[in-house]
Amino acid sequence: MIRATGLTKDYGSRRAIENLTFEAKQGEVVGFLGPNGAGKTTTMRILTGYMPPTYGSAQVAGFDIISESLEVRRRVGYLPETVPLYPDMTVFEYLKFMADLRHLPNAEDMVDETLEMVQMVKRADGYISNLSKGMRQRIGLAQALLHKPEVLILDEPTIGLDPAQVVEFRNIVRDVGKERTVLLSTHILSEAQQLCDRVLIINKGRIVAEDTPENLQARLVGAEHVVLRIKGEADDLLPIVAKIEGVQNAKLQPDGMVEFQFVPGTDVRPAVARATIKAGFDLLEFRPVGLSLEEIFLQLTQDTTRKER
Amino acid sequence: MRNIWTIARREYRHYFSSPIAYIVALLTLLTIGVYFVVIIYYLTNQSYYSNTAPGVDIIIGPMATVFLFATPALTMRLLADEQRMGTLELLLTTPIREGELIVGKWLGAFLFMLTIIAVTLVFPIVLNKLTSPGIDQGVMISAYAAIILLTAVFLAIGTAMSSLFNNQFAAFFATLAMLVLFWWLIHLPTYIIQNTTINNVFNYLDLNTRFTNMLAGTMSLSDIVYPISLTALGLFVSSIAIETRRWR
Numbered sequence: 001m002i003r004a005t006g007l008t009k010d011y012g013s014r015r016a017i018e019n020l021t022f023e024a025k026q027g028e029v030v031g032f033l034g035p036n037g038a039g040k041t042t043t044m045r046i047l048t049g050y051m052p053p054t055y056g057s058a059q060v061a062g063f064d065i066i067s068e069s070l071e072v073r074r075r076v077g078y079l080p081e082t083v084p085l086y087p088d089m090t091v092f093e094y095l096k097f098m099a100d101l102r103h104l105p106n107a108e109d110m111v112d113e114t115l116e117m118v119q120m121v122k123r124a125d126g127y128i129s130n131l132s133k134g135m136r137q138r139i140g141l142a143q144a145l146l147h148k149p150e151v152l153i154l155d156e157p158t159i160g161l162d163p164a165q166v167v168e169f170r171n172i173v174r175d176v177g178k179e180r181t182v183l184l185s186t187h188i189l190s191e192a193q194q195l196c197d198r199v200l201i202i203n204k205g206r207i208v209a210e211d212t213p214e215n216l217q218a219r220l221v222g223a224e225h226v227v228l229r230i231k232g233e234a235d236d237l238l239p240i241v242a243k244i245e246g247v248q249n250a251k252l253q254p255d256g257m258v259e260f261q262f263v264p265g266t267d268v269r270p271a272v273a274r275a276t277i278k279a280g281f282d283l284l285e286f287r288p289v290g291l292s293l294e295e296i297f298l299q300l301t302q303d304t305t306r307k308e309r
Numbered sequence: 310m311r312n313i314w315t316i317a318r319r320e321y322r323h324y325f326s327s328p329i330a331y332i333v334a335l336l337t338l339l340t341i342g343v344y345f346v347v348i349i350y351y352l353t354n355q356s357y358y359s360n361t362a363p364g365v366d367i368i369i370g371p372m373a374t375v376f377l378f379a380t381p382a383l384t385m386r387l388l389a390d391e392q393r394m395g396t397l398e399l400l401l402t403t404p405i406r407e408g409e410l411i412v413g414k415w416l417g418a419f420l421f422m423l424t425i426i427a428v429t430l431v432f433p434i435v436l437n438k439l440t441s442p443g444i445d446q447g448v449m450i451s452a453y454a455a456i457i458l459l460t461a462v463f464l465a466i467g468t469a470m471s472s473l474f475n476n477q478f479a480a481f482f483a484t485l486a487m488l489v490l491f492w493w494l495i496h497l498p499t500y501i502i503q504n505t506t507i508n509n510v511f512n513y514l515d516l517n518t519r520f521t522n523m524l525a526g527t528m529s530l531s532d533i534v535y536p537i538s539l540t541a542l543g544l545f546v547s548s549i550a551i552e553t554r555r556w557r
Contacts, residue, residue, distance in 0.1 A: 048402040051555045073404040084399035086319075088326045100315040101403045143399070 001026050001181055002047060002151060006056035009042050016042040017205040019056070024198075026150075029177035031196035031213075032185035039205040040185040041081055044155050047183070048078040061150040061181075074102070077149035081156050083140035087129035091120060091139055094128060095146060102147045110146055117172065118142045133160040141169070145176065152176055154184040158191060170195055225289045226269060227257045231282035234258050240279050244271050259289075312409040313416060316400075320417020324383070333379040334425050337372065344371045345432050349439065362440040366524050368432045369452045373459055373520060376422075377492060380460065381484035383421065384467025385477045387414045388551070392475050401555070411547040415468045422460045426453070448526040455523030458536040462516065463488055465543030472550040491516045491539075 002024040009016045017039035024030040032040045046053045047060055049069040058065045061075035086094055092111060099107035115121045118138040137160055144152060158166050173182060173195060186192055192199045193213040201209040230237060234256055241258055242250040246268040250260040262268045276283050324330035348367050391397040400410055437443045470483040496515040499508040519532040
């Protein structure tokens, strides 16, 4: 369980996060979604007891992060953004060291068990300096899972993993998330959609939206975007596309593509394709473009400023 | 206690896979070895001088000078490196206290230096065979206690500097500067200041005199208390430095 109330952190005169209030229950996977520098890492560092907030308070696993920091740290597994490993140790030595620091009673069994979970048993006796980025990431995750923490906090955990490893990784997180609390940060929208029960969108140190991924998606996608490319100049095509009923905001992109929007439900794509061919253009490409994360942020930040007024 | 030991054990092992540690060990043993051989050779060929048998100070004296330069190289990475690799974030989010981390780190380096010092015990054993009626056992114990205490102080100052600087080289030179201050510079003002009270303070703080006293086997209680308190102060400063790092 994580409960943060009014968390604020200042680095000198720069305010990194402002008045963050949120909750993550047991058995819930909560995603922190935001661009770089939004304050995700800062928030996680506060929750793990690495540094105190300037204002506000938080409870993690039922203990106060400031006055009962050691109790919190006992119950939290944390994977920082830069995976903290000692290259001069073997995988087993490293995990045994972490198990000893956490006073685990049967350290070696716990290490073996965790290695199995992240599928690194074969490399147990290899030096960490010889591991690939993806393997290092898995060892970092193993370190966080080692003591079966009540709360798991993962900072950008899938960076540097190949697609197969990402799938594997998601399975582990989903498994852990069934009975424990998982807070993870990412700037990849699809990842948040697949993994999280709830998403907090954070921008410039503030929470700008909080909902299930499905609801957020539905709320945000007001119109569908499509681009099309033809052979040669598209200047003449633009007026033709713009005239078709249902097409909105048709415009020429700098790279020679035509972009337009339409309201979902009134699919104008067949009509546009037909008109293009009929006018004698050679159609090369025709594809939908999803809303990028930046556009979502733009929408959300505009929403919040409007509300404030 | 258990956490200190876990940290110290890792640190100690790390030195055996680190080139700097081997260079320090080599430098120490080489310097003492060359010094030792030259002095013995010189004394055995100077008939008029041979009525004063060499004592254990011909081993411990040069050792102190080597350590003055060698220990900053061992301690410079202690915390600066953890900061660079991001492992400080890991350690500070495990349930251990700053003090335990610092003492563990220092203890690891101290145990490594003790290992090197233990190897140098070969020299007094050889010296004992070479001289008649052998070397003074009491002075030998006192001299070894002196170098061990001195190592503890040097490493504690190095740990403090490493916790204050993120950069290894800055930590190295800051440590060296501090050691030179406590070893060579701190008693110099006594030559120009007339006030005895102030001079007493400078003399008290001078590590070199205390070391020389112990080397000669004429030590007082304060010769032991002072290096121990300086070590404790160094470790305390390190813990504070790490703790305030969180609040920045």
